[in-house]
Amino acid sequence: MPPRKVSESTAEPRRSGRIAAQPAPAAPEPKLKAAKAAKKRSSEAVNEPKEGEGSASKKAPRAKAEAGEAEADASAPALPQIEIGDMLPELVLKNEKGEDVQVSELAAEKGVILFLVPKADTPGCTNQACGFRDIYPDFTSLNYTVYCLSADSPSAQSKWQTKKELPYPLISDPKRTLITALGAGAGGKTKRSHFIFEKGGKLVDKKLPVSPADSPKFALEFIKGQAAAVPA
Numbered sequence: 001m002p003p004r005k006v007s008e009s010t011a012e013p014r015r016s017g018r019i020a021a022q023p024a025p026a027a028p029e030p031k032l033k034a035a036k037a038a039k040k041r042s043s044e045a046v047n048e049p050k051e052g053e054g055s056a057s058k059k060a061p062r063a064k065a066e067a068g069e070a071e072a073d074a075s076a077p078a079l080p081q082i083e084i085g086d087m088l089p090e091l092v093l094k095n096e097k098g099e100d101v102q103v104s105e106l107a108a109e110k111g112v113i114l115f116l117v118p119k120a121d122t123p124g125c126t127n128q129a130c131g132f133r134d135i136y137p138d139f140t141s142l143n144y145t146v147y148c149l150s151a152d153s154p155s156a157q158s159k160w161q162t163k164k165e166l167p168y169p170l171i172s173d174p175k176r177t178l179i180t181a182l183g184a185g186a187g188g189k190t191k192r193s194h195f196i197f198e199k200g201g202k203l204v205d206k207k208l209p210v211s212p213a214d215s216p217k218f219a220l221e222f223i224k225g226q227a228a229a230v231p232a
Contacts (some may be wrong), residue, residue: 079181088112088201091178096157096170103171103178107201111144113219115194116184120152120160120170124212128192129166131216136167142223143199151176151190184208194219198226 079089091103106112115132117125132139132146139146146168150157157170171178176185183206184191193208194215205222207215 079177081183082181082195082203084203084206086203088197088203089178089181093178094154094172096154096161096172098154101169101171104201106145106147107197107199109199111142111199111223112197112201113139113144113146113194113223114149114171114182114197115146115215115219116179116182116190116192117148117150118190118192120150120156121163124192125150126160126164128212128215129160130164131213132168132219133164133166135216135220138220139223142227144196144223147171149173149179151179182206182208196222 079091082089088104088107092100093103095101106114113132115128117128119125129148132148136146148157148166148168148170150170150172151174152160152170152172153174154170154172157172160166161170173179176188176190179185179190182193182195184193191209192212192215193206193210195203195208196205196219198204204226205219207218210218
């Protein structure tokens, strides 16, 4: 009996057994790798400090210290402006010996001349200070005493006093509290000037600004004029 023919239209193609036994190739993972990379970048972005964050944290102690200094400066005693007719204020400063001086009591027994210098032991200031030194007996004879006021430290003032043989006390005002109240402390500097307070502490005259040579002379002229005006 002749063999049966299979129709070509219904026959299935024969697959190679070797090809069928091989595993299917792994699917590419570009999308998976991209997702992992994006997740990693996101995590790094969260943990990474913002721009300036690291330096800000390092600067925090310094900023806190500066804030403390500013607060300390703000707590320094502030005085109202002292004008003609006003009294010496309540304020404690140091003299050249480091001793406390109550400003309001300076004129308790005598009149007072406060002359202000920008910086101790400099040419102009020395000229002014020596001018008051040379005629100091004239002031005391008229019942007035003299004080030099500056922002210098007591030790600097003491050295200057010894060097130039200044016979009167020097008052240290490092924060320029009294200097500013007198109107001579603008811009963080001391303007050369002098202020005259009569016995009791009332301001009766001021020269602001004034030259080193004129300051002692003008102060003495004013005091002599005041003395002459007093009835005998």
